[in-house]
Amino acid sequence: MTEIYRDPDRSQLSDFAQHIAIAEGLLSEFNSYPGRVQAMFKAGQVPTDTLDGLRALAASAWERLWEQLVEARAIAEKLGRDVSVFDQCRLRAGNIWMKGAEFNLDAWSGHGQHRTRLVTWRAAPNEPARGAIKALRAAIPEVVIARTRDDEPAVDLAPRRVWPWIVLVALLALAVWRIAA
Secondary structure (H helix, E strand, O other): OOOHHHHOOOOHHHHHHHHHHHHHHHHHHHHHHHHHHHHHHHHOOOOHHHHHHHHHHHHHHHHHEEEEEEEHHHHHHHHHOOOOOHHHHHHHHOOOOOHHHHHHHEEOOOOOHHOOOOOOEEOOOOOHHHHHHHHHHHHHHOOOOOOOOOOOOOOOOOOOOOOHHHHHHHHHHHHHHHHOO
16 A cells, blocks of 8 residues: 555645535536526516526536536545546536536417417536546545535525415404504
């Protein structure tokens, strides 16, 4: 066994753990955008610039995710660890600067109240990123990294129906006022 495996620099291991944790958080964020788009459409009309903003945020999360993984890879390689599985995953991901996310709005079809519009949201497959994270974790198994939760629901941007509560509170206030008067 070489010396490099027995006593790596603690700051490098800490930096590695931080890069992986940030990458996992960004992957979770990236995976939440389709749910956000769907929730916005359920809530009503969605302007094109809002969709374009979400697309830009998703693409940015995808790019930052891979930047974090490349930094973690550099640390693992510096420590003499095998990063070949990561490299294969990175190749499968393709051009990360072009494949983050995109959307397409088709023209309106139908008449009157039965008009529809097809919205297509395409995002890069996340399997290469998941594989890259797994490969880097396996390259330096002695580093304990807090896992992020993938099963958290996407943020629901639909407005809540609060008017029944407002009416109820108003009626109770009116009743109390009349009783007190």
